[in-house]
Amino acid sequence: MIEELICNSGEKNDIFILFMGERAFSAMTILRQFLYNNVYRAxxxxxxxxxxxxxxxxxxxxxxxxxxxxxxxxxxxxxxxxxxxxxxxxxxxxxxxxxxxxxxxxxxxxxxxxxxxxx
The missing domain is CATH 1.10.533 (Death Domain, Fas)
Structure with missing residues (x-):
């Protein structure tokens, strides 16, 4: 995830934008949903x-x-x-x-x- 963040972040219109990329964001969303359903709200x-x-x-x-x-x-x-x-x-x-x-x-x-x- 950190590697994706580094590779996908950069300057846009003189502003540095942090972006992790669609693949990492999708994986993080799936993990977050799993944790909420099976751990945090268990x-x-x-x-x-x-x-x-x-x-x-x-x-x-x-x-x-x-x-x-x-x-x-x-x-x-x-x-x-x-x-x-x-x-x-x-x-x-x-x-x-x-x-x-x-x-x-x-x-x-x-x-x-x-x-x-x-x-």
Whole structure:
């Protein structure tokens, strides 16, 4: 695909135009349709998206309600100091969650919401 893009791109009317060519575009369209039908919109994948959404919403709400805990997590992530502004708190929490890896978010969710066997 990259080779096709390089070979088919060029200057036209003093403007550089990127074009991948009909053959590569057709193949990309077929691949995209396959992925949407068999991967992205597959029922099993959709169920995982629902679970992930629940995890992120619950972490978000916990951070909004527990600023001190949020600050402690930021220190662990080496993102502190952080000055939460009441006007930007929601946006900041979204940015912080977006910076987490999947593994980190799942471990945090487990820590926050799963019962511990021994207290």
């Amino acid at each position: 029922p099993s994948v959709h169920q995982e998206f629902i679970k992930a959404k629940k995890v992120l919403i619950e972490i978000y709400n916990y951070f909004i309600d527990n600023i001190d805990f949020l600050q402690a997590e930021l220190e662990k992530m080496e993102m502190a100091p952080w000055e939460p502004s009441k006007n930007h708190l929601k946006r900041s929490v979204c940015d912080i969650i977006a910076s987490m890896t999947d593994r980190y978010a799942l471990e945090l969710y487990t820590k926050l919401f799963f019962p511990r066997p021994r207290v």
